[in-house]
Amino acid sequence: MKWKLKVYLTSSYYKRTVFSTVENYFIMNTPKAIIFDLDGVLTDTSEYHYQAWKHLADDEGIPFTQEENDAHLRGVGRRDSLMYLLKGRKVSEEQMQEMMGRKNRYYTELIKNMSPKEVVAGGVDLLKEIRQAGINTAIASASRNTTTVLQRLEITSYFDGIADGNSVVNGKPAPDVFVFAAGIVNTSVVDCLGIEDANAGIEAIKAAGMMALGIGPKERFPKADKVMDNLENKNLQDLLA
Numbered sequence: 001m002k003w004k005l006k007v008y009l010t011s012s013y014y015k016r017t018v019f020s021t022v023e024n025y026f027i028m029n030t031p032k033a034i035i036f037d038l039d040g041v042l043t044d045t046s047e048y049h050y051q052a053w054k055h056l057a058d059d060e061g062i063p064f065t066q067e068e069n070d071a072h073l074r075g076v077g078r079r080d081s082l083m084y085l086l087k088g089r090k091v092s093e094e095q096m097q098e099m100m101g102r103k104n105r106y107y108t109e110l111i112k113n114m115s116p117k118e119v120v121a122g123g124v125d126l127l128k129e130i131r132q133a134g135i136n137t138a139i140a141s142a143s144r145n146t147t148t149v150l151q152r153l154e155i156t157s158y159f160d161g162i163a164d165g166n167s168v169v170n171g172k173p174a175p176d177v178f179v180f181a182a183g184i185v186n187t188s189v190v191d192c193l194g195i196e197d198a199n200a201g202i203e204a205i206k207a208a209g210m211m212a213l214g215i216g217p218k219e220r221f222p223k224a225d226k227v228m229d230n231l232e233n234k235n236l237q238d239l240l241a
């Protein structure tokens with residue numbers, strides 16, 4: 001597996017701690033686990049999250065754009081997202097709870113009719129190929145709707161472990177949900193590859209000590225080891241090359 005920009009040495013100590021800032025290639029072993037974010041990676045629910053927040057912002061007369069969503073809310077948990085959206089407006093805990101509940105009702109309405117067609121093209125084949133190669137698969141998502149979305153997409157059975165917004169206290173960019181996912185699949189973090197569409201998620205993966213693959217525009221992920229536009233019709237070798 002070749003990755004641009006960094007040089008990895010063979011001992012596990014150096015693997016974790018030494019890298020070169022010189023433009024170069026390094027070789028990494030094939031990961032023992034691949035840990036996927038869900039929203040925006042395996043399916044386009046990130047658009048539904050945006051629409052639901054936009055609906056709430058419109059209700060409250062708060063200006064909110066897709067650009068702000070991409071820069072500040074993508075991958076970020078419910079409470080932290082609302083804190084951003086409120087932009088310093090003072091509200092009680094009760095009002096916060098009501099607004100988070102309202103946003104979630106808008107969101108669940110939008111995902112009500114999701115079907116397996118909304119898995120990224122070729123996504124199921126990729127998951128099958130990864131598992132056939134003997135690599136563990138897990139989900140590390142901030143969303144408390146993870147189980148529902150996986151069920152609607154009919155892909156639950158392709159994962160050996162699922163870590164979601166109910167699994168940890170500290171959300172991305174904290175490493176916790178990725179470390180938790182690695183633990184479920186019994187794999188050391190240094191042997192994991194994390195895949196994310198949010199910069200907060202890439203920061204979480206790197207803080208966890210994993211290799212990080214960003215899905216989206218290059219500029220979004222200053223810390224990613226590798227970036228791809230999307231996961232459409234990719235195979236395992238595309239991820240590792």
Ligand code: BG6
Pocket residue numbers: 038039040046049050073074075076077078081104141142143144145146165198
């Ligand atoms: C992340 C999404 O996966 O989950 C965020 O990228 C979302 O947009 C977060 O806010 C929390 O999701 P939920 O479903 O628990 O509100």
Ligand code: MG
Pocket residue numbers: 037038039040041046074075196197198201
């Ligand atoms: Mg995401």
